[in-house]
Amino acid sequence: MGLLRREVSKTVNEPIISVRDLGISFPGKQRAEPIHVLRSVNLEVRRGEFVCLVGPSGCGKTTLLNIITGFIRQSKGEVLVQGTPVTGPDPKRIFVFQDNGVFPWLTVEQNIGFGLSRRPRNERREIVHHYVQMVGLTGFERAYPRELSGGMRQRVEIARALAPNPEIIYMDEPFGALDFITRMKMRTDLTRIWQEEKKTILFVTHDIEESVQLADRVVVISQRPGTIRKQIEIELPRPRDLDSPEYLQVRDEIFETMGMSLKVGAG
């Protein structure tokens, strides 16, 4: 497996991603006021860290991830990845989409090998094989996405992101379209893969439970204009016990930060 490993960089303490005073506004329709989506966002992510961005829907968390990836340009501030300003998407930082990101005209193995076209054929085959196994799709290498379940397609997308050995993986509600049981399984598998691969992961979700189950640190974003309200380090050991008082305490802290009570229904 030495082939698949690259040397881990030496500058461990320096943040791999730094977002400085970031803001973005979109022009309003018909001369209305511009819409300020994000305002003075400051964020640092350490190498190998698993960070979740949570916030209410419409708060701009997906926009933030799109700016950090380089799909959208910010109006203000800067994003540095490994000290260099982001000017566009880069294969060293792969984005995992919520849904539909896999190419339906390619098989599972062609999708996973999509970012490897410049590698020699043997190497490519070995890497694809490795990631097919890692995400549990052995036996489905020649299947097309339309023949797979939603969870399996999301596994293809994750494997495709991992295969070119990026340093960072951005995930935008990757399990949002899956049913509850599949989602739980995907979280367990993603944690295992992250521990094996030692990637930096920046993960957007609106699901507070999900963020506490997965992350080293949860970044809570406020209502629009979105800005960082609170950052919570989660030092719970993995695998995480979802019944432990410590887990529940962190979870409730985030609920509270977002101004939500845990009781459902009219008061």
Place this chain on the structure above:
Amino acid sequence: MNKSVLSILLPVAVLLVVYFLWDGAVLLSNTDIFPRPYQVFLGIGELIQRGVLLKYVVASLFRVSIGFTLAVLIGVPFGLLLGWFRPAFLAFNPLIQILRPISPIAWIPIAILWFHVDDRAPIFLIFLSSLFPITVTSIAAVQNIQPVYVRAAQNFGLTRLDLFRRVIFPACLPQIITSLRISLGIAWLVVVAAEMIAVNSGLGYLIIDARNAGKRYDLVVAGMLMIGLIGLILDLLIRRLERFEEVKWGYFGGR
């Protein structure tokens, strides 16, 4: 009764009913111009014997193949480019929208003026009739591509050429194939009309010639029947393109 037996029996029953209705109507009307069905089959036999049927079928198919192939070779890349480059679309779209509603039949006088009574005239008309549907569909296919595919491709650092070759083209292919199917159908309609006026061979010429030279309506209907059968075969052939694994996702309700 199982489905496959029904799917043969029912159409055969309908055809038999049509056969006898036709035959009965001709007998009742006492016409001596409109042929009875068996006379049409004899007419087909006569055409085969005279050696013109195969010759005319080949002539028509040849014109359709050339005109249609030219339209595909030009329309698909042109449409993909216009779909991708917004300024090119803005520049060419009004021209396309003006030319598109003009029936290929309306071009017949100009085709004769430019190409005389020659194979090139019907080929040109078929080319025109296929070019617009193919171009317009290719443009729309690129413009409506799921943005997530383009973003994913850009994320993997594809060059512009690779983006086109590995993502844009395969993403548009199901719609392009549908447009090929539609425009081949149109081309087959147009070749008959073109051959009635612009040349001296082919199935369209057969029909108009059978009428003009002796009111041979048995041969007219025989020619029509051949056009229908060959049109059906062409459609069945081009539909096979929809069965390739790379494009199946585009049909039957998507992925």
